[in-house]
Amino acid sequence: MALFDLSRKPTGWQKWMLRAPSYLYRARLGFLFGKRFLMIEHRGRRSGTLYRTVIEVAGRLPEPPEYVCTSGTGPAADWYRNLQANGVDAVWVGSKRHEASVRFLEPAEAASVMAEYEREHPKTAAKLYDVMGVSYDGTEAGLVEMMEQIPMVAFSLED
Template structure:
């Protein structure tokens, strides 16, 4: 199963499939597990979209996501250039937010909470990340999105 999931993560049409659903206001179908992130292209200045899985939601206005493909992910690089973004999650649509890369210590804490709360999901996600990216789940960057009020 891990190999199939890793291949799916590298398949453009598959990872982009949720985007139209979010933009149509149907993000609630994903039960708050997935979110849509709108970020600004660092070269083009154009809005870009990516669907990502939420790792943690420590507060109503804070969401933690992981850059499974590391620092090379376009969305991650775009947020480094301009941390202003917009988020769709659950019934929340087009909400302004600010991104911040977590420190290694903060990332370790987030990952440990996830590991304790969801041991089976953690084991599967670990395998998928490693198969897809050849990186350990502990070595990828984590980003906190703070939703504006």
């Protein structure tokens, strides 16, 4: 059983634990997470309030250089919906804040990134699927179908 169940929106202590890393980034301690995580700054789709969310990097695409991240709680995640409505204000990688743009990956491209993630981190990928409450039959078509439930976004740093 996973410590966090990301198949639905976190509440209570889980929500607090998931927010804690953003305070480390804001204190310029993001280097503690290496390049495996990044923090995005985004605006609320209704309120316009600035939010900061730390998310895991699932892969990197070379041309143009992009960090690819997964919405573990699916398309209903607040940060994902905010990006759809307002784009991204900035992305923190390590201790540095960068202006950035966001691109939403199609399921086939997302499946390709996730397949690479599985090859590089098989145990972590299995745990991630458990936490997200998703699975697939091991086929490429099954992976594409699964990626319709857990969308991916790519961030390009602009400076």
